[in-house]
Amino acid sequence: MARFVVRRLVGMVLVLFAVSVLTFLIFNVIPNGDPAVRMAGKNSTPAQIEQIRKEWHFDESLPQQYLFMMKQIFTGKLVSYSDQTNVWEQIRMGLPRTFALGIGAAILWMTLGILLGLYSAVKAGRISDRVLTVLALIGISMPVFWVGALMNYYLGYKLEWFPNGGYVEISEGGIGEWLYHLILPWTALAILFIGVYSRILRSNILDTINDDYVRTARAKGISERRVMTRHVLRNSLIPIVTLWGLDFGLVIAGGAVLTESVFDLQGVGQYFAEAIGRLDVPPVMAVTLLGAVFIVVLNTVVDIVYAVLDPRIRLG
């Protein structure tokens, strides 16, 4: 177990190195990439630009620039090119919003995914199962930015049932306002996953229900309910739980970019998207690395949880 975690940590360092180099290079080869020109503004003299270039170390070689940026990142001094604000402070402000969105949506999609998957499996082949199948496919096929925009327009702007985007801190508006502002984003983000999870769980259950040990369980004389929960559902959920961890990691590490932008939640994802639009490398770099850390950590956690849920799995 300890060896496993250590190995994952070493792996994480390698992943971070690769991701940072790649991100750094991409922003150096794309056209119109000279940050000094943009920072200097429209009415600047070549001397001013040269001055900025020196100040911000843009005149150094690529490896040196890379090392300088890494140093800034890990000492917390990283500053945005476009508005000169501290990147970490910006991220720290956005992170609770991103987590509020991601955690809420993850709980929502897991709960509904299990309920609908179970219902669908129990009713397999009947009308209600077919209706759910179609709904799941529709849910999977709808892109979040489109669903989000529709919800925002009709439920928020037209009907005024919900706020038209925005985020309210619990400390400002109380938990009611906070929830009220998050319901639409949660739903928009969760729809896709609800579709996927309910389909996967349905087929897992239908596979498991014919397993020999389920017949053994029935032959014990325990209640059908117990057979379903302790044997069928318990075993069918194992792959879903691991998938859940991975998907949650993905959502936090950038999957929520679109949702945050559509609903103007001002989370890390939106910060990231806006930074890309301005070709502002430092925030992009920081958020990318943070996402990578998060994914590696969650992967490790998922592997450990998997080994707990299924004793046949050995951590290696």
Place this chain on the structure above:
Amino acid sequence: MSEPILEIDHLQVEFRTDEGVVHAVDDVSLTLAAGEVLAIVGESGSGKTVTAMSLLGLNRSPNATFRGSARYRGTQLLTASEDELRAIRGAEMAMIFQDPMTSLNPVQRIGDQIAEQILAHEKLTKAEVRDRVVELMDRVGIPRAAERARAYPHEFSGGMRQRVMIALALSCSPSVLIADEPTTALDVTIQAQILERLKELKDETGTAIILVTHDLGVVADIADRIAVMYGGRIVEEGTVDEIFYDPQHPYTWGLLGSITRVDRDRGERLPSIAGLPPSLLAPPEGCHFRARCPHEFERCGQGPPLEDRGAGHPDRCWLTVEQKRARRVVDDGEIGLAAKVAVEASPEGLVDRRETPPGAPSRVAGDAGAAEDARVAEEDR
């Protein structure tokens, strides 16, 4: 024999499938007395497992139809409610399944899986259940039972898992134990150990056993009576001696011939019954074995009823007892060979059959102790 505790009367089981209606069990009648061991023998698709499953309602489905009757101590099993069946399952009638590798829940501890059944039927404290589980595991020959109860199925060998299944089945002291091919998935040496253990447990507890198998060699040692099934029907039924030494049905002759024997020449091919079992979607008119039977004649087109034709036990073949006794020796076809073996074995076999039982698996039983020690030693590593 005492009063039967289980009476199956004209049981018919049909399954509706996409291809049509499968007549899996056709007019099967059997009785089981307390403490008796009844073997149901037949090849795959003969309806033996369906018969066994029907007793516990484990194959109930919207596509299954059950007719006739199956009574356990006054309860009509075929029409019993799920609640009534649940009270019987595990407590009164328990079942051991064919494949121990897949019959246990892979993510639950062994002890918990046995405890689940005990708790379903008896009000006991946690400690009492734990003690019972360990005692059961100990009784079926699982070493270091207290410790092993905390292990998971994948940490057990196939033979040990089947012992767990037996411990599970015996956990509420059932009156009837249904063992569906309990040794089929196991090595030959382990088969012998498991059968030996079943026999001992039967003697200790007085549990009646229905042993479902395709291997006549397996039943010789343990069974009191044998019902031979073919194509969903019982084709012959009698005591072990009757079936082994005076088999009446040509199919039984074939089954007897395909027992692996250690006293036969190695180079000799294991005799088998030519052809395939009949389709149960559209069973043939008359005798189901007709198409594969070298002794077929025109009368076979109309179903021979299961009745005693003078041999002292019932069978489903139109031939007279004299014809049968003559043909199973003279005939040197695949099936005739089998009968010859059986009859040749009889003069001395009848006397000391228990020391030198027919069929290789039983022969190995003598070495069971040594083999088990080896196994245990291996698992300890």
